[in-house]
Amino acid sequence: MKIIIRLPNWLGDVVMSTAFIYATRQLYPGAIIDVIIKKELGGIASLIPGINNIHLFSKQDHKGLSGVYRFGKSLRTQHYDIFFNLPYSLSSFVMAWASNAKQRIGFNKEGGMFLLTQAFQKPANLHRVDEYVYLLEKLSGKTITNKQVKLIAAKPNLANNTVIVNFNSEASSRRMPLDKGRSIINTLIKNFKDTTFTFVGSQKEAAFVDELLAGIDTQMLQNMAGKTDLKGLAKLMAGSRAVLTTDSGPAHLGNALGTPTIVLFGAGNENNTAPYNKQGLEVIRYGELACEPCVRNSCKLYGIPKCMEMLDEIKIIKALSLHLNHA
Structure with missing residues (x-):
């Protein structure tokens, strides 16, 4: 099983999406789990345990929807079984579609239902962490109870206070x-x-x-x-x-x-x-x-x-x- 997760576009949202990554690892313990993340936020991905490969995406290097499509198409050689799309943007849906992943899962926003194989209705009034994990729960039919938002970084020798x-x-x-x-x-x-x-x-x-x-x-x-x-x-x-x-x-x-x-x-x-x-x-x-x-x-x-x-x-x-x- 090969899974790729398109992470959100903002630092706080990326951190909150770590619970989704941990939950994915729980549901698919033997899977290869890769992520796509904005180049500017790439340093954070290396602090998330359980990721196999990190794909850096840059809007400057891949401009417009045509650039996004080319980036997604470059992933076809990886033969992903599942593409989880956490952002709501049209460009992220185009990227998922271009990847040719067997399953392309995300929320039904910005035309997502036409480019994904399964698009779920975004729940209202949930914490962002629970919202992301909800996507996984809808696909699997299982309730995720152990939600972990966690990063691991080396500690420097700072002054005590x-x-x-x-x-x-x-x-x-x-x-x-x-x-x-x-x-x-x-x-x-x-x-x-x-x-x-x-x-x-x-x-x-x-x-x-x-x-x-x-x-x-x-x-x-x-x-x-x-x-x-x-x-x-x-x-x-x-x-x-x-x-x-x-x-x-x-x-x-x-x-x-x-x-x-x-x-x-x-x-x-x-x-x-x-x-x-x-x-x-x-x-x-x-x-x-x-x-x-x-x-x-x-x-x-x-x-x-x-x-x-x-x-x-x-x-x-x-x-x-x-x-x-x-x-």
Whole structure:
């Protein structure tokens, strides 16, 4: 049996899809299980146990639907028995169709029913992890009870009280506003004297982190934004005491590595997209606005997301204090 899984397109979704990969391994213990993942996220795939081969897909190298088709066609020599398609996009369906896999399984979205051999209705109001596994349950007729969202990364030798901080997000409604971010940083410095707060982010987020930390002169802060790849970020998180993060991909990364993770929620709905593992997880939101959660990428009502500006810093300190030593 040869199985290939087209993984989702965003970091958090890829992490949440690890439960699908583990469940597939349970149902098909002797199978070869390969994955397709965006080239930019390829480093994460190497942290998921149970994968045999990783196929990197780049939109730059395979432009448009014709490029996607050529990529899918290149998989025909592998003679896959099952192609599981986790994204909902038309391009991913075209890729599955071009692969000539005997079974092509996915959700019935964006014309999927015409390009897949079996397309199931996407369930409503499920957590993303349960949604992915639902696809496998529908195909197999079996209930998956042991859902594991898990990554494995080597731990570096970090200072005993290091906290990884991510205030970034692709969506402005989930990104920490600058003034609120600086206020939280000053509160952290005041309450945790012997802690190093390491700020992280991608290269395109580095300018935001630079602006966030400008004028705050303390040896307690370390700026690693734009200086690590995803594997490096995972290594930093695996060796830290805790992760303090906005609702974003790094929240799922820290949680899947088993690091205590405190997630600051604004526009997102934690019932659907919060990190899945409950142990060591703390979700904090303001929760007093009628518009929460709006699930929008930008704040249409206030401009700067008020749900983030009003976060209770005392709650953040209390959550972190469970994992840190007070000075």
